[in-house]
Amino acid sequence: TRLVLATRNPGKLRELRQLVAQVPQLAGLDVVSVGESYPQIEETVESGVTFEQNATLKARAVAQATNLPAIADDSGLCVDILGDCPGVFSALWSGTHGADQANIDLLLAQTIDVPVEQLTARFVSCVVLALPDGTQRAHFGEVRGRLTRDQRGTNGFGYDPIFELPDGRTLAEFTDGEKNAISHRGNAFRAVLPDLVTLLT
Numbered sequence: 001t002r003l004v005l006a007t008r009n010p011g012k013l014r015e016l017r018q019l020v021a022q023v024p025q026l027a028g029l030d031v032v033s034v035g036e037s038y039p040q041i042e043e044t045v046e047s048g049v050t051f052e053q054n055a056t057l058k059a060r061a062v063a064q065a066t067n068l069p070a071i072a073d074d075s076g077l078c079v080d081i082l083g084d085c086p087g088v089f090s091a092l093w094s095g096t097h098g099a100d101q102a103n104i105d106l107l108l109a110q111t112i113d114v115p116v117e118q119l120t121a122r123f124v125s126c127v128v129l130a131l132p133d134g135t136q137r138a139h140f141g142e143v144r145g146r147l148t149r150d151q152r153g154t155n156g157f158g159y160d161p162i163f164e165l166p167d168g169r170t171l172a173e174f175t176d177g178e179k180n181a182i183s184h185r186g187n188a189f190r191a192v193l194p195d196l197v198t199l200l201t
């Protein structure tokens with residue numbers, strides 16, 4: 001069976017591939033991404049107001065267009081003192097989709113007066129598995145941390161360089177494997193594994 005990862009974000013694709021590769025039960029699956037293998041499929045309009053709605057829109061669109069099982073992640077950074085913003089708007093917070101540094105700069109400017117100990121935040125992920133016959137499963141994951149104004153690290157993507165974990169490192173200072181072991185996306189993906197095994201193998 002082929003499984004399509006419904007993402008065009010290269011950072012997410014690297015992480016999802018690393019997660020899939022760790023699962024012996026998925027060894028027989030041919031895992032591809034929409035960005036690499038189906039670039040002709042139109043990008044989904046993420047018109048939802050929740051992570052689950054947007055992940056469902058992306059997974060369903062790709063399952064329908066390919067007639068194959070699809071997995072989508074919708075995720076974002078929820079800052080407590082900002083009432084969980086940027087949330088579902090994380091990717092285009094500065095107005096340009098996926099402009100990671102501009103997004104970070106704007107978020108730090110918006111919180112310039114907030115003492116760092118109040119800059120608690122969490123990353124949230126919703127992973128949706130959608131089959132062509134309409135079957136759907138949704139799972140959530142999160143990781144808590146704190147924003148730092150001292151941007152550090154070069155791995156990962158998005159807001160990773162300003163998201164600090166209790167050990168003092170930012171997520172951008174974690175390897176992909178270390179990040180997946182604790183991250184929102186890793187946790188949501190691990191929760192969907194039993195569904196993959198039941199429904200696809």
Ligand code: ITT
Pocket residue numbers: 006007008009012046058073074075076077090091098103123156157158159160171183185
């Ligand atoms: P796809 O929809 O193609 O998967 P995307 O980047 O547009 O890619 P989202 O709409 O789910 O995905 O937006 C997620 C944004 O949230 C992402 O662009 C980052 O700004 C942020 N984000 C999510 N997970 C993150 C992570 O692990 N580290 C840092 N930032 C993250």
